[in-house]
């Protein structure tokens with residue numbers, strides 16, 4: 001148990017722009033939509049927020065530090081694969097996921113039909129179970145950049161607990 005703490009929490013936040021001609025991948029799930037998120041990777045904003053929450057909980061910085069967008073190895077990297085590597089780092093420090101709670105901010109599309117699949121994917125990447133991961137979505141009622149469909153944001157909190 002790192003420095004005697006019985007658990008640690010972390011917070012993650014990410015934003016990506018929506019553009020035509022890109023696939024929309026959220027929580028590791030491909031979602032049919034006329035626009036997709038722009039990034040050096042697949043720009044899975046939900047996964048990036050969770051990865052940052054896990055890294056923050058473990059005191060390991062953020063995804064930009066471990067997967068710099070100047071590095072061609074991470075070009076088009078799937079968020080799922082990034083999360084798998086982050087979880088390996090966190091597990092390597094003796095921690096496992098306790099639970100995580102995520103919120104996607106998106107005006108469209110309605111992602112409710114995909115929440116179950118996202119939760120399953122995230123649980124696999126986290127070497128955890130779907131009961132420990134909660135995915136939510138909200139619009140901003142048409143307000144701001146997300147409300148105008150210019151992009152999506154995601155927030156995540158994660159609790160990590162000692163392995164075993």
Ligand SMILES: Nc1ccn([C@@H]2O[C@H](COP(=O)(O)O)[C@@H](O)[C@H]2O)c(=O)n1
Pocket residue numbers: 105106107108109110111112113136137138139140141
């Ligand atoms: N992209 C989204 C946004 C929201 N939802 C679901 O719609 C419900 C109402 O959203 P509010 O903006 O009024 O908070 C909420 O229960 C969300 O789950 C969605 O599926 N996709």
Ligand SMILES: C[C@@]1(CO)OP(=O)(O)OP(=O)(O)OC[C@H]1O
Pocket residue numbers: 014015038039040041042043044048063064067068069070074075076077
């Ligand atoms: C994931 C990385 C690396 O491919 O690229 P992006 O898809 O641009 O994502 P971002 O959330 O801006 O930060 C981390 C990046 O280093």
